[in-house]
Amino acid sequence: MGTIPSLVGAGLIVVGAGLGLGKIGGSAMEAIARQPEAAGKIQTAMIIIGALLEGVALAAIFFGK
């Protein structure tokens, strides 16, 4: 277990990452609704960005723990 500030920091980063993931997901949905024919490409891009963001969140947990 890490110190309380490190845990709080990790928590904040996870909250931020969560907001970011929500934004990505929402934008991707809108984009797919607007252009259903590009759904595959949008999905791939969404997953890549999501994965990168997830990396940030996990790194925060990893270092904060």
Place this chain on the structure above:
Amino acid sequence: MGAQSLSKIFATLVVSFFSLTLFAGTEAPENPIQHHDHKDDHHGDPHAHAATPSSNLHAKDAHANHGGAVDTKEEVDAYIQHHLADSHDVVLWSDGEKGTHVGFPLPVILWDGGLKVGMSSQFHHGESVATIGGNHYKLFHGKVYKTDAKGTLSYDEHHHPTNEKPFDLSITKNVFAMLVTGLLLLLGFGSLAKGYKNGPIPKGIGRFLEPLVLYVRDEIAKPNIGERKYRKYMGFLLTIFFFIWLLNLLGLTPFGFNVTGNITFTACLALITFLIVQFSGNKDYWKHIFWMPGVPVPMKIILAPIELIGLVTKPFSLMVRLFANITAGHSVVMGIIAVIYLMKDSLGLVGGISVSMILGIFINLIELLVAFLQAYIFTMLASLFIGMAVEEHDHH
């Protein structure tokens, strides 16, 4: 043909599991007294653990190691921790009351001034001192320590043994799982490759595997690396994709493997990916890292260290992502199974089992998706990094 050989392999595996199980089961109860000793130790004074957190953790670990009945929250925690860690033998299940473990031992290979080879059954799950190649060794929290004939371990203030550790090259549970996976991959894709000799359309298991190969080629490699250069990296990408995927799936079986949720494993794969990316980097790639073209000189100086950090964070995030996702998945599944024991009083046996079953099936289905998704993302990001390294810029 492929399906038949695969099912044959499975049958052989199952049979060997059970034959080894019997074999191991007969020798396990050699030290029943020690089991109960440990058990009584921890049950006798549960509050003592709370005082020293680090020793508490180890005590719990040790407890789970010995396969006592898992009832309390701490014990469940320790059991999950134990499951997530690598071990020197494969234990399919344990009988806490009798202190027997059902599983099979694996070879222990130590480098300690020479190669020492033994079997993990000699450790008796950490309860006795093994004499391998004339030296005495003891297993403590999944690690082998050199000790004397009595098996004395001296500890530092963090309850870590200060004994000398030999270089442990044992075929551990994870290594065993990787070997099995490698064999399965070789059989499956070997049969697919052979199937093409009989005709252009694969038969049996190949019908399932071929679209996956095509998927990796057309959806992952080609768009990210480019039509001209993707071919060179297909071997790596296909291998890493199927290796991770199959190991993820193996982690979902009740055999208790957790390979992709092991930091060493993911670190190694990330390092290999990192090396492949760096060695395939062309002049443009390095120029973009050290002297970013198209920006003013002060920016170039600021960007260089950022790019250098980015060089390291990419494989680091690959490593942490796979590790954390799979570890989290395993913890959640095991935690949900533990609901049966932990909420026995509030839900009753039937209620606990049904809640656990419903949630467990749900999480398992999600884990099935995660198993694929993590393999996909790892491969995808690896090919993306390779694509960035081999990309040819034409902005000059």
Place this chain on the structure above:
Amino acid sequence: MEKLINDFSFGLFFWVAIIFTVLIFILRKFAWKPILSSLDEREEGIQGALDAAENAKKELENLQADNERILNEARAERDGLLKEAREMKANILAKAEEEATVQTDKMISKAKEVIAAEKKAAVADLKNQVAGLSVEIAEKVVKNELSDKDKQLALVETLLKDATLN
């Protein structure tokens, strides 16, 4: 973090590196290469078959166009032939008619000539006969009727009447 670093095992790292690298090479040799090359081959084959089908279609179209052209030509030729034949027929008919007309005309004219000649001969013959007859009659009349003048005149009259009738 500390726990994870503590979990890190160099032995496992060694095994992962070895197994994974060996797996890449073995699978590359025994699986990926043959699989990918046969996939490529198959795709090329499919592409080739598609191209061949396209070509065959084009060829067929060409062939059909050729056929159409040949058919048209043949039709035109037939039409020409028919026309020619018809013309020839008309010609032949016209010629034959002409010839027939000429022939008939000739025959008619010949016949007319013959008739005219016959008529002339007949007339000459008749004249001779009439002359003879007249001489005979005149002899008789002269023999019989010279006695009576009136009777002679009447006779001559009658004779002459007869003669002109001829």
